[in-house]
Amino acid sequence: MPKLTINSEKCKGCLLCASVCPKKILERSNESLNKKGYYPVTITDQEKCIGCAMCATMCPDCVITVEK
Ligand code: SF4
Numbered sequence: 293m294p295k296l297t298i299n300s301e302k303c304k305g306c307l308l309c310a311s312v313c314p315k316k317i318l319e320r321s322n323e324s325l326n327k328k329g330y331y332p333v334t335i336t337d338q339e340k341c342i343g344c345a346m347c348a349t350m351c352p353d354c355v356i357t358v359e360k
Pocket residue numbers: 296312313314315316317318335340341342343344345346347348358
């Protein structure tokens with residue numbers, strides 16, 4: 293199964309990654325602010341991830357890493 297790693301402290305919650313995810317499994321967390329003062333993106337269902345890495349490609353801040 294592909295493994296998604298999100299560097300939450302670098303995320304600015306812009307959701308560009310979520311907008312391109314074909315599985316719609318990326319959402320902004322509404323629970324904890326990161327040190328930058330943003331709600332970082334989280335993966336809602338890791339099992340549905342197909343490892344396409346569209347999210348990682350789209351992120352302007354290189355927050356997401358996808359390992360196959
Ligand atoms: S690798 Fe693809 S399926 Fe998985 S979270 Fe990123 S965009 Fe969505």
